[in-house]
Amino acid sequence: MSTSRSPSVIFDLDGTLVDSEPNYYEAGRRLLAQHGVPDFTWEHHTRFIGIGTRETLEILRGEYGIEAPVDELLAGKNRNYLELARASTEVFPEMRKFVELLHSKGVPMAVASGSSRAAIEVVMAGTGLDAFIPTVVSAEEVAQGKPEPDIFLDAARRLGTGPGDCVVLEDAPPGAAAAHAAGMRCIAIPYVPATADDPAFRAAELLFAGGQGEFTARAAYDWLVAQRVSPTDIRMTPRAD
Structure with missing residues (x-):
C-alpha cells in the first residue's frame, strides 16, 4: 500500500x-482622504495588491508627501479595515x-x-x-x-x-x-x-x-x-x- x-x-x-480587496481599498481611501489625498482610485489600489500593508503605506507616504509616521498610518488603516471587515467579508x-x-x-x-x-x-x-x-x-x-x-x-x-x-x-x-x-x-x-x-x-x-x-x-x-x-x-x- x-x-x-x-x-x-x-x-x-x-x-x-x-x-477583501474592496474593504482594503475603502480603508485606504478613507485614510488618505484624512491626510489630504481626495482622489485615490481603485486603479491606484490595484498596484499594491499582494504587497504588505506596511510596505504599501511606505510607498504611498512618499508618493503623496504625507508627514504622518508609517506606524500612525498603519494603525489608522487597520482601524478602518477592521470596521469594514467585521461588517462584511x-x-x-x-x-x-x-x-x-x-x-x-x-x-x-x-x-x-x-x-x-x-x-x-x-x-x-x-x-x-x-x-x-x-x-x-x-x-x-x-x-x-x-x-x-x-x-x-x-x-x-x-x-x-x-x-x-x-x-x-x-x-x-x-x-x-x-x-x-x-x-x-x-x-x-x-x-x-x-x-x-x-x-x-x-x-x-x-x-x-x-x-x-x-x-x-x-x-x-x-x-x-x-x-x-x-x-x-x-x-x-x-x-x-
Whole structure:
C-alpha cells in the first residue's frame, strides 16, 4: 500500500480565500482622504495588491508627501479595515469548497498573509474559516514581506513540513514570486485579470488565468492529488513554539 500523501497547502488570504480587496481599498481611501489625498482610485489600489500593508503605506507616504509616521498610518488603516471587515467579508464560493474538501481529506493547511494578525483573525473568525485552518502567519511576524519568501517558510515550519512539500495558492504576482523563492509550488488565481501574463504567474505550476471565475475546487484538488509526495521526499523542519 502506498504511503504517499498530498502536499500541505498554504493560502494567501486577501483576494485568494476572501474578496477583501474592496474593504482594503475603502480603508485606504478613507485614510488618505484624512491626510489630504481626495482622489485615490481603485486603479491606484490595484498596484499594491499582494504587497504588505506596511510596505504599501511606505510607498504611498512618499508618493503623496504625507508627514504622518508609517506606524500612525498603519494603525489608522487597520482601524478602518477592521470596521469594514467585521461588517462584511465574503469567501469565494469555490475556495470555501476547496478548503472544506482538503479538511475532509486531512490535508494540512495554513494561511500566510500580508495583513496584520488582528485583521487575519477577524476575517478568519467572521467567515468561519478558522474552524478549518487554525495555522496562520502574518507579515508582522517575519522579517520581510512578499515577494520575499519569509512568510511561506514560516508557515511551512509551523506545519512541521519542508518547503518542497508545500503548495501555495496566490492571487498576486509578489505572492507567486515569494512562493517560488521559498521553493514551493504555486497555484495562481489572478485577482486582477491584466496580471495573468506576469512572469511570476506564468511560472506557476497551475494557473487559472481567468481568476476566481475559472477556479474550481475539483480541478485544484485533482491537480493536488497528482502531486503526491513520499515521506522520504519530505524534509521536516521544527515546529514553531
